Each structure stands twice: as C-alpha cells, then as structure tokens.
Amino acid sequence: MDDPRIGDEDLLAAARAGDRAAFERLYERHAPRMKSIAANLLSSASDAEDAVQESFLKVYRGAEGFRSQARLGTWIYRILLRTCYDALRRRRRRPDTAASPSLPDDPVALRAAEPDHQLRLELEDAVSRLPERARTVFLLSAVEGFVHREIGEVLGIPEATSRTLLFEARRELQRLLWKEDRV
16 A cells, blocks of 8 residues: 655665565556556557556666656656657657557447547547657646646756647647648
8 A cells, every 4th residue: 555655755765775565666656647658658558568667677777876856756757758759769760660559458448438539539640740849748738737847847848848838739739630620
C-alpha cells in the first residue's frame, strides 16, 4: 500500500539503501501516468510499456547521481520523454518497422470508444502531425493535466514557452481538424 505521506525523495533514498519495496512503490506511484504519456507520444501500448520499463531502469541506474536540483518526479518524467523521443527517432530511421497505433487491450475500453471512433482517430492523427515540442506540451497539459510550471520543469523550458507552445498546438489542431472537416 502506497503511503502518500512518504515523499518520492524518501522512497528513492530507501531504494538507494537497498529497499526494493521502496523502488516498487515509486514505480507504482508514477507508472500509470508515465504509461499514459508514453502511449500518447508513441501511439502504441506495447511501446509505451517498453518506454516506461526502460525509463525506470535508467532511474534505478541513475539513482545515485540524482542530486535533488529538481523534484524527483520532474527528473523521472524527463527521462521518460527522452526515452520516448529516442524510440520515435529509431522508428523514423526504420519506417518499415514502425508500429501502427494499437487498440486498447481492454474490450470494455474499446466498446466505450466506438461511438466517437472516427473523431478520436481524426484527433489522434492531427495530434501526431504537431511539431514534437508542441505535441509534447499539448499532451502533458490537455491530456495529463500538468500545469505549465511542471511542463517547464520537465522539458527544461520557461513557463511562458510552455504556454506559447500549447497555444500554437491548439491553433494548429483547430486548423487541421477544420481542414479535415471541410475536405
């Protein structure tokens, strides 16, 4: 059971001291949101799983070097985004092996998505066409609920830049969806 009174930094300190359960609690605390971010960026549930696993392996290996200059959560999400970007770059170099968007594994989720299936597909396609930084800011803000301060910390950009990128992403999505609607 995860005790919310125990902070991420305390869990990392315990993990550094050899407490496996502490590292597992850290994983349980962040993995669901990380999987959602990765799935949105990579358009594949299995690739998202791989990215989260790889990210936590990097967190485990780099735990000794973490110096608390940023919040631990910020550091973890930054590692995840870099891992996702690396996966996207690998995919671009080998486009013939690129994974197609995967369907949800849960049949209930699939049935729930059927009525708006076409709209969802158009939106996913439009989001995938956004420039990488704008897409990331849009997903972190609109989908994951990060505030601009958090986005700025994770991406290493000023809060104002996060706001600008979100504005540009929304404007481009409107343009893409309006264009698609009129064609």
